[in-house]
Amino acid sequence: MNPARAAVEFTNTILTTEDAPIGTTPRDVVWTHRKVTLYRYRSTRREHAVPVLLVFALINRPAIFDLRPGNSFVSFLLEQGFDVFLLDWGIPDDEDADMGLEAYVCDELPWGIRETLRTAGAEEVSLLGWCIGGTLCAMHCATADDGAVRNLVLLTTPIDTTGSRYSNWVARDSFDHDLVADAYPAVPGRMVDFANKLLKPVQNFWTTYSDLWDATQKGTARVDAYQAMARWVGDNPPFPSRAYREWIEWMYKENRLVRGRMRLRGRRIDLGRVEQNLLVVTAGADHIAPPSNTAPIFDLVSSEDVTHLDRPGGHIGLMAGSRAREEIWPDLAAWLEERSNP
Amino acid sequence: MAEERDERLVQRNAFGELMAMATENVVALAKIGADAGDLMVRNLRLAGRRDIARLGQQLARTEDKLESVLQEVERLQDELRAERERSAQSNGAHRSRTEST
Numbered sequence: 001m002n003p004a005r006a007a008v009e010f011t012n013t014i015l016t017t018e019d020a021p022i023g024t025t026p027r028d029v030v031w032t033h034r035k036v037t038l039y040r041y042r043s044t045r046r047e048h049a050v051p052v053l054l055v056f057a058l059i060n061r062p063a064i065f066d067l068r069p070g071n072s073f074v075s076f077l078l079e080q081g082f083d084v085f086l087l088d089w090g091i092p093d094d095e096d097a098d099m100g101l102e103a104y105v106c107d108e109l110p111w112g113i114r115e116t117l118r119t120a121g122a123e124e125v126s127l128l129g130w131c132i133g134g135t136l137c138a139m140h141c142a143t144a145d146d147g148a149v150r151n152l153v154l155l156t157t158p159i160d161t162t163g164s165r166y167s168n169w170v171a172r173d174s175f176d177h178d179l180v181a182d183a184y185p186a187v188p189g190r191m192v193d194f195a196n197k198l199l200k201p202v203q204n205f206w207t208t209y210s211d212l213w214d215a216t217q218k219g220t221a222r223v224d225a226y227q228a229m230a231r232w233v234g235d236n237p238p239f240p241s242r243a244y245r246e247w248i249e250w251m252y253k254e255n256r257l258v259r260g261r262m263r264l265r266g267r268r269i270d271l272g273r274v275e276q277n278l279l280v281v282t283a284g285a286d287h288i289a290p291p292s293n294t295a296p297i298f299d300l301v302s303s304e305d306v307t308h309l310d311r312p313g314g315h316i317g318l319m320a321g322s323r324a325r326e327e328i329w330p331d332l333a334a335w336l337e338e339r340s341n342p
Numbered sequence: 343m344a345e346e347r348d349e350r351l352v353q354r355n356a357f358g359e360l361m362a363m364a365t366e367n368v369v370a371l372a373k374i375g376a377d378a379g380d381l382m383v384r385n386l387r388l389a390g391r392r393d394i395a396r397l398g399q400q401l402a403r404t405e406d407k408l409e410s411v412l413q414e415v416e417r418l419q420d421e422l423r424a425e426r427e428r429s430a431q432s433n434g435a436h437r438s439r440t441e442s443t
Contacts, residue, residue: 033409034402094391095398111409118416168358175362183373185395195361198352202345287349 006217013212013223017234020227023063025074027086031115034099035090036108038115040083041074047081048340050150051120053113054086057132058104058243059192061235062088064130064320068228073319073329080333082340083120087112091237097185100242101250102264105139113140113148124150126336127276130319131156131289132247135257138297141274143267151339152276152303153332156315158289159271160258160296161251165199165287171252181245189236199287225322258296271300277339278303281328282310283318307335 001009031038054074056062065086066074077084087109092099116125127149129137134157141152161167169175180187197204208230215221239247256262262269278301282291291310298306311318311328318328351357376391383390 034405093398094395095402097395098399098402111413114413165353168353168355169361172355172358172362174359176366179366180369183369183376198361200345200349201352202348207345 001217001219003217006213009221010213010216013216013221013226017227017230020068020224020231022068022228022231023061023066024069025066025072025078030085030119031112033108033111035092035096036112037088037090038112039086039088040116040119041078041086043078043083045078045081046083048083048337049122049342050124050126050336050340051083051085051116051122052077052126052128052336052340053116054084055109055112055127055129055133055137056089057130058089058239058247059132059189059196059236061232061237062086063235064232064316067232067320068224071225071228071320071322071325073324076325076329077333080337082333082336083122085112085116085120089237092186092240093238094185096240098242099240101136101139101246104136104243105143105269106265109136109140110144110146110148117148124148126151126153126340128153128332129155129157131158131315133157135159135251138271138274139257139262139264139269141276142269142271143264143273145273149276151279151336152274153279153281153336154294154297155281155319156283156286156289156294157280157297158251158293159300160293161255162293164290164293167252169195170248175248177245177248177253181241184238185241186238187241187244189238192239193233193236196288222322229320258300271297272302274301275303277305279307279309279332279335281318281332282308283313283315284310285313286315286318288315305339 026042027039028042029037030040054062054065056065066072069075074084074086089104089108113125113127117123125148127137127141129135129152134154137152138154138157138159141149158164161171170177212221212226250256250262254261257269257271260268260270278297280294280297282289282294284291295308298308309328309331313321313328318324380390380392384393
């Protein structure tokens, strides 16, 4: 392709990214509370007795579970006969500044599970949490004693933050997280996203675009894949200030979860009380929650059925990349299937 | 090569310090700007961001209470249904015993 035409194509791809369709699998709203929404995906073949509840992080949006037609984890689970629900934290604003980790772990998550069970007519659920969503799910399982969660799946989840790149930035005394949380009732998503991108500056600020330029020139650019991912990456909801303060202080500065010093509503979060069937997925090239940050969970939980999948890939690419459909989703579905029937 | 070098750079303590200082200064400037803007708007007797957020908080608190009430109603409905089923079963058993005698 000649450079002028390639430049037009490249510019067009960048400028029309916001129009890319993401999260298009049909779904219904089951329950809402404040900004939180529970969705149930439509399906004509629900074959397994235990529904799956997907929980994403507090940064970025859960559309990554249902990225684009042809590359949607949600669609894949529906094809495998699962009843799929999604707990969407929504887009918090200044009025949600009071939402701390306990609001998510002790209220929204158990209420979402409760509504999932009522809607599906089930007695147990499989919780599948990704990144911070995984940590919240693990905390919930460590406090809840209602036996509602049968299976717990943690995808690239930070448990012990020691030695991570992020920790090197925010755990130091000179990083004043209180100043940030006091200044912003809802910490701007763009700010959090900028810091995340700085963890891999060349790849995020240069290589992504240079690769797209090269592919455009060769005529091999996969515009739909690029735009879907770029749109998702650029959609950054604010982080409620209380949750931000607690996340940075308790998880990074004090590393409370693995030290057994995390308390929510007066109850100690003891990972030793996690007894669910546990599947932990780590990504070898994950720079946000590297395997060394997740692995300590194996020494802490009481689960008898524990599986660990460690695969090459990044924090997001492992589950949402173009090879995920062949390389990781079938393993997750098979693991869930074995444990989703009476 | 450049990628690896830059990733090593951002892992350094000095870069971490730089990030901490930069964040502090940017946030402080943003706060001064936001406070000044809010002060101006409120002195014009217009609803500022804080006023709207306060209204939003009141709505959120009301929704919290409504959610608790709804959950309690649903729990009572479940209890009532179970109780009715139990009494229907015991009535059925009583009737069949009466008929057999």
